[in-house]
Amino acid sequence: MVHYIIQVAAFQLVFLLIYDVLLKRETFFNWNRVYLMGSALISVIIPFIKIDGFKEVVPQKFIINLPEVLIGNATQNNQTNLQLETLITESKPLFEWETILYLGMLLAILGFAFKISKMFWMLARNPKSKHGKLFIVKLQNSNAAFSFFHYIFLGEYLNDNERASILKHEIVHVKEKHTLDLLFFEVLRILFWFNPLVYMYQNRMMTLHEFIADAKAVKNEDKSTYYKNLLTQVFETKNISFINPFFKQSLIKKRIVMLQKSKSKQVHLFKYTVLIPMVFGMLVYTSSIQNLNAQQTNNTDVALNKNSPISELVWAIKRQIQVQGNVSDEEDKGLKFLMKIVKDDSLNPELVNNVKVYANQKNKTQLMEIIVELFNQIQTQGHITSEDEKAIKSLLILTTDGAFDDPFFANELESVEIPFSVIDQVPVFPSCDSLETNDERKACMVKGILDHVSKNFNTKIGKENGLVGTQRINVIFKIDKEGHIVDVRSRAPHSALEAEAIRVIKTLPKMIPGEHKGKKVIVPYSLPIIFQEQDDNPQDKKE
Known part of the structure; x- marks a missing residue:
């Protein structure tokens, strides 16, 4: 989850940088609108896309991955870490950061609901009149102006000339369905409330909406009159993020500058082609990162x-x-x-x-x-x-x-290896034979192996060989058709750890072998062991 959030934020940052550097000063307003909407959506979707052609996945051997076992004196001894892939299904605790994430989403939803209720409150308490397919809402004791879907809110203090000019502007917002764009970013703000880039996206989209509406509104109107309407108003815009306000101090200068700007040359459209290599690179990254994770998860198979x-x-x-x-x-x-x-x-x-x-x-x-x-x-x-x-x-x-x-x-x-997921009867410790279901036997089997390794691994081996810190040992072995532990191999940073891991696994008791289709079969296993040895004299080493 954390890695996904980081990817989304990184992609959005790249897209926004491209927009600010190359695109936002161009008058291709509709292209920029598509860019902002598309890049925001692509950033959320790309991390889920894995293209096989962009990765060289190391195929995993069909082997049972046991949870890693933690051994040593750096932390509590004999504890089992069940955070890696395991065949036992059990509920995971809700981590603190997840609680904060969901709490933030809940608060964002409540904030959105408040703003929606505020809109309905204004609709209910102010008089409305129909203007074609639109509704004009007359805001009492106000000179504000904004639109929301097919409702245009106009303050009663606006004079007739101002109302006519503003109405043309707001009708563009309605016809272009700009409210949908802003609501899209409201949804992203709920899901990614902690990501400031989403708020930046919405701000840029709102600015762009004003450029689009201004450009179309002044086609049949004198620009100087339009500028005057922008500059002489008392600014009283409602602070609601998904409406299109006509009067907003922070936007006035930008809108006037953009109105005076000459139309961009068509040749500048080539700037949008930068999206192609950018998206391609992101797809390569998200696909190859899956390969990297697969390699890290299955380094036992690759190594052995x-x-x-x-x-x-x-x-x-x-x-x-x-x-x-x-x-x-x-x-x-x-x-x-x-x-x-x-x-x-x-x-x-x-x-x-x-x-x-x-x-x-x-x-x-x-x-x-x-x-x-x-x-x-x-x-x-x-x-x-x-x-x-x-x-x-x-x-x-x-x-x-x-x-x-x-x-x-x-x-x-005679030698076929049957995977845990399809085997009729899994191998089990003799003490687990009385359990009725396969799931219970699997859980008992895994616990038995991990407990055995924790209790029998020689923890003195670290000091004896001058090992300090965390050492990872990867072990693979099989349980044959007679229930014996066979073909034990290991890989570790130190040969003494490899030898100790092999010794401990070989001391596992004879199992009740697995069966499939009425025949006894061989079942392969993979077990990661994390050995930790604390430095007893850290001060001496510093001196």
Whole structure:
């Protein structure tokens, strides 16, 4: 959430700088209106857009990511940090900054409601008359002038000439639907009440509205008379942010300067093309930052596993299936084509044509895109290695009905790894066997592993090896079909930490193995361990 807010603010700042430096002095008022509205909206939307072509995502291995465990004497010992990705669903506490955020939004909503009620109060207490499709509201004891939707408010102290001039101006606001623009920014002010850039956006839009209305209002009127109306009024504008006021001291000088300004040359329209590389760069950033986060989250897999391009794509397909939770008919069709490619010794023309048609489909889902990318990689590579075939079969076992009874997969069934998300019965500690549901067993299993590591990790290892501060240890291991802990590997800044992590994981008790489709299976795990060692003599080091 914090990162999203920072991105929105950064993008808006860039857009506003471009507007102030290049665009606001031009007389392309309608273009500037589109720019302000569009850039404000784009700033909010872009952080959600992730374009695969702009990133090189390292595919995650289909592995169970346990919560990290915190060990050492810098903070409380034996506590578990459950803030990272975990398969246990539990409610998170509402952080203080979130409370402040929502409280601010509530106050902004109340402020907006007050201003709306003030508008209705003025409508109710002042006489109204119809002027075509518009309504003229006569403000008693006032010389103010402003508009709101199809209502034009005019003070009763305005003389006939002033009323006529002001009415032309305010009618432009109504016809151009300027109130909608300002209400759009009111919504942004509620959602991003803490962001001063939103208020700057609204202020610039309000100024621009006056330029637009002035430019159209003086087409059939003497400019000097118009200037006189602007300069001789007693300024009494209502302080409401979503109305279009005629008299506003801070705008008078700007409006007169802009009225005297010559029309901008058409060649200056090229300035708006700066948006293209700007938006492109923002998309590259938001897409690549997702890749960076993925790399940081999955550094265990990147550090400990090196796979071929085909194997990496297979893992990407598995991960996408896990994310979306199901496979559509069209996605399943692609997996069936993959099955035929692996089963057939040679590709027949019909299969090649079917794959080509499948790859050329429009509106493909993300999973279909990865499947097509796998087809292209197989074609580019020209052959499938034994390791690649094993990886593909491990995928098809999970997605093909009857695969556990198909002789084609017989060899892979001995080593296939079943992910937590689809397994029928998860591996569990012997003490968790009495629990009834899979979710309860998962929670008990995770707690058991974390408690075991916390209690058995040698915390003296830090002092023995002169380690100070926070050390991150990444461990991966598997629970095989007999319930044994196997293939334990680790990566840490110091070899002693790696060895200790492996030792502790290997001391885990024999588990009740996981089962899928009535057969015992291998299940992989990933566990981050955060080891902290406090410096006992910080003063000595300073001296």
